[in-house]
Amino acid sequence: MFNYDKYIRKDKFPHIWCSGCGNGIILKSSIRAIDKIGWDKNDVMTISGIGCSSRATGYLDFDSLHTLHGRALAFATGIKMAKPKMNVVVFTGDGDAGAIGGNHLIHAARRNIDITAVIFNNNIYGMTGGQYSPTTPQEFVATTAPYGHIENSFNFMELAIGAGASFAARTTVTNPKQVENFIHKGLENKGFSVIEVVSNCHVQFGRRNEMKSPIQMFDWIKERIIPMSKAEDMSEDELENKVITGVFKNIEKPEYVEEYDKNIMAKAEGE
Amino acid sequence: MAKGKKYIIKIKEDYCKSCRLCYSRCPTNAITANPKNMKVQINDEDKCIGCLVCENICPDFAIEIFEAEDN
Ligand SMILES: Cc1ncc(C[n+]2csc(CCOP(=O)(O)OP(=O)(O)O)c2C)c(N)n1
Ligand code: SF4
Ligand code: SF4
Ligand code: SF4
Numbered sequence: 001m002f003n004y005d006k007y008i009r010k011d012k013f014p015h016i017w018c019s020g021c022g023n024g025i026i027l028k029s030s031i032r033a034i035d036k037i038g039w040d041k042n043d044v045m046t047i048s049g050i051g052c053s054s055r056a057t058g059y060l061d062f063d064s065l066h067t068l069h070g071r072a073l074a075f076a077t078g079i080k081m082a083k084p085k086m087n088v089v090v091f092t093g094d095g096d097a098g099a100i101g102g103n104h105l106i107h108a109a110r111r112n113i114d115i116t117a118v119i120f121n122n123n124i125y126g127m128t129g130g131q132y133s134p135t136t137p138q139e140f141v142a143t144t145a146p147y148g149h150i151e152n153s154f155n156f157m158e159l160a161i162g163a164g165a166s167f168a169a170r171t172t173v174t175n176p177k178q179v180e181n182f183i184h185k186g187l188e189n190k191g192f193s194v195i196e197v198v199s200n201c202h203v204q205f206g207r208r209n210e211m212k213s214p215i216q217m218f219d220w221i222k223e224r225i226i227p228m229s230k231a232e233d234m235s236e237d238e239l240e241n242k243v244i245t246g247v248f249k250n251i252e253k254p255e256y257v258e259e260y261d262k263n264i265m266a267k268a269e270g271e
Numbered sequence: 272m273a274k275g276k277k278y279i280i281k282i283k284e285d286y287c288k289s290c291r292l293c294y295s296r297c298p299t300n301a302i303t304a305n306p307k308n309m310k311v312q313i314n315d316e317d318k319c320i321g322c323l324v325c326e327n328i329c330p331d332f333a334i335e336i337f338e339a340e341d342n
Contacts, residue, residue, distance in 0.1 A: 024330025
């Protein structure tokens with residue numbers, strides 16, 4: 001019932017993602033969110049780094065930049081500074097945003113620059129063959145963790161909020177309507193918005209962890225979901241390895257480009 | 272959902288990658304698997320309640336639901 005045609009580059013379809021990969025679900029939900037907010041297509045810019053998830057920009061019919069691994073937010077910051085009226089949306093992976101691009105993530109959050117970042121968190125480096133990422137859970141197997149992973153995971157919500165983002169929400173591909181709603185809320189926020197969407201890479205992650213089909217991975221994601229309202233009454237032990245979903249932060253605070261114009265440009269031009 | 276509303280299920284077979292996500296979730300079995308290749312196929316269009324579960328979950332833009340015009 002939703003017509004995606006207006007927003008996609010039809011000649012690039014069918015897309016390259018594996019059968020059942022959640023990336024397509026996030027792409028579609030993002031399109032519905034952008035449609036809902038009603039922005040003119042020419043006022044939207046989509047920017048991505050490198051990874052399976054970052055291919056999203058290539059399928060969307062907006063002005064777009066498919067940049068360097070980890071650097072989507074650096075490019076996005078430049079675009080937003082040069083063209084403040086542009087609505088800038090970043091598509092990035094857990095590796096792209098949390099590993100090589102982690103620094104850009106925390107500083108975009110610190111500045112509270114008006115950019116919406118959608119993190120496709122599939123707990124792995126999908127594109128390069130299943131190396132562990134900053135969100136691979138402990139004890140799970142990756143090509144670079146053949147005996148099971150021992151590192152602690154990043155919590156994108158705590159990271160974004162701690163660094164200063166004014167909007168942070170987590171959802172999963174098992175609930176496409178919620179993905180759409182949270183991205184829509186993030187787009188509405190004037191400031192830095194992070195929407196983490198927990199997704200499935202059954203090919204590079206699931207396959208090595210006894211979940212080789214998308215349905216098995218969806219079941220695994222679903223059984224770990226705890227809505228935020230419920231999580232409030234649970235202990236830290238009970239919440240271990242769970243996926244808490246909800247809007248973690250949604251506040252108003254000064255936005256970087258507006259502050260820059262007010263405090264720096266105004267003074268520089270006044271001199 | 273108004274009673275008796277009819278829906279049309281449109282499938283783009285060449286886009287479908289047989290992931291099974293749509294028909295494993297359809298609450299009414301209006302859609303099912305083609306046993307030959309596990310692609311989606313219509314089982315009984317009259318059963319469709321227009322919930323859009325299939326359309327929203329399909330990662331491949333391969334299934335769309337429309338309200339029938341004679342509703
Ligand atoms: C500077 C640089 N280092 C490493 C790579 C190789 N590389 C490409 S994608 C990728 C990781 C992708 O993981 P993620 O961001 O989680 O995306 P996914 O493929 O899982 O969607 C890496 C390490 C690269 N392209 N550029
Ligand atoms: S390798 Fe994983 S993340 Fe990449 S397209 Fe396939 S399922 Fe999706
Ligand atoms: S709209 Fe709902 S009832 Fe109709 S085919 Fe899709 S999942 Fe089944
Ligand atoms: S969800 Fe889409 S790609 Fe998967 S089986 Fe259904 S129609 Fe085919």
